[in-house]
Amino acid sequence: MAVDVKPDPATLGENPLIEGLERLPVPATTLTIFGATGDLAHRKLLPALYNLAHEGALPERFNLIGISRREMPDDEFREVARNAIKQYSRREPDATVLEGLLSRVRYVGFDFADVESYKKLKTLIEELDEDGGGKLNRDFYLSTAPEFFPVIVKALKDADLNYDPDVDVRCIIEKPFGVDLESARELQSVVEHVFRESQVYRIDHYLGKETVQNVMAFRFANFMFEPVWNRNYIENIQITAAEDIGIGTRAGYYDQAGALRDLVQNHMLQLLTLVCMEPPASFEADKVRDEKVKVLHAITPPTPEEVRQCTVRAQYTAGDEGGEDVGGYLEEEGVPDDSRTETYAAIKLEVHNWRWAGVPIYLRTGKRLTRKVTEIAVQLKPVPHLAFQSQGSVGVQPNQLVLTMQPNEGVSLSLGAKIPGSSMRIRPVNMEFLYGSAFMSQSPEAYERLIMDAMRGEATLFTRNDEVLAQWAIIDPILKAWDADKGKLHTYESGSAGPTAADELIAPHKWRGL
Ligand SMILES: NC(=O)C1=CN([C@@H]2O[C@H](COP(=O)(O)OP(=O)(O)OC[C@H]3O[C@@H](n4cnc5c(N)ncnc54)[C@H](OP(=O)(O)O)[C@@H]3O)[C@@H](O)[C@H]2O)C=CC1
């Protein structure tokens, strides 16, 4: 049974999100991207800026400064940006919009550690600000390896770029914010020495995804689910972030990070907080963050013994990716032969509060799994009494609610329904809402929403310091126990659903099929 939600004719063909963004004016802005020639800038940030320009959402007076190590004239960087946008934009670029955007682009090449060069940057920013008039925005986007975050932040202060009474200065910091609890605290102490918390925008791009925000809409804009959203009705929750691709060319970063730091510490714990938080009083940044932090604080960091029982880590071996034979993780370029970095992690957690006590929450993520899927599956308890059993009914399953973030964005609820015929036989059917058909428009990329929000000073979809530290407090003991325990690194074949040890972790429950 597919229940097709018909689009509201009033919004047909329009994108409600962008419509909302356009209406809010953004002051003249100079956005500086540190790491402008990197993978993230190339694949996500520059295309996102193009799409914002295309939607008419960028401020009229918008300037972009790209910074990275290599020297090149403005025009050469414009060509780099043009190619990146053509290759990765979600829509075919319009030549007029693209050239209009590129005409506002400048480039400065210097080593991030070279403090003298920040003076050059300051001169350029002040020059660009001159035609700004009125209120000004100055946003610094740190899209480079995390080791440079403190270096850049300190240099911005030394160059007096962190504060100006006539300008809203903001610092957007990519993930990961630190590599463990201690380094996150150290980074925070540098950041808070230079910026006020209200100036800092820590990115977790999952929060920018429409479907992730829809978790809150689904829970708090509908009356019917909240009464069952607790330990009395919910058996377990499974959060999956599976990828079919391997690590590609990112060995330098990934081999240091592993799946736990790369996805669990940030994106997956954020999904968990959205599923488990109490309804916030309003969608105002700190109200939402306060509720999320309470959830994180209610998760007791595991002891070494609990880590042994409640976590599984594994590495992919040779197998299949998209129908092609591929080598294992240890054969990837740049990965040391003896690397023990996990490309798969599964964890069982519990939120120790009145609502969730006793409900296991399973998280799993991995590279080179069967397919790409990000979803939250809420498994309800079985009905207390099955009236049809004596009449030979088959296939009665507990209800399952699945919020899919990607690829088929939407919500699906499994229900037991009578199979047509004379006997009372039941089988599960799905009631589905799909974003694509309901709103008939393509969702904006997460980075479009986040860049726009940062420029507007809207912090709800960014993580606060105490949130990031609470996330690390859960992950840190696992990292330490895994480091100390040299024995248990499982393997799984590329293209498979993951290691069999993960099935033992979730027993007596079962993972949803990939
Ligand atoms: N790539 C992705 O899919 C994702 C990345 N992220 C995060 O985004 C950030 C950037 O990642 P990514 O783009 O992949 O990294 P890359 O390694 O691809 O890019 C790094 C950038 O930093 C520049 N750079 C490096 N060292 C210096 C230096 N000493 N001085 C000046 N410039 C320097 C590089 O310039 P040059 O080319 O001149 O060396 C390049 O522009 C990281 O924090 C990552 O965790 C988050 C989510 C996804």
Ligand SMILES: O=C1O[C@H](COP(=O)(O)O)[C@@H](O)[C@H](O)[C@H]1O
């Ligand atoms: O942050 C990261 O996310 C991507 C997955 O993002 P998605 O939007 O495609 O789900 C992951 O591939 C990468 O390793 C990680 O750094």
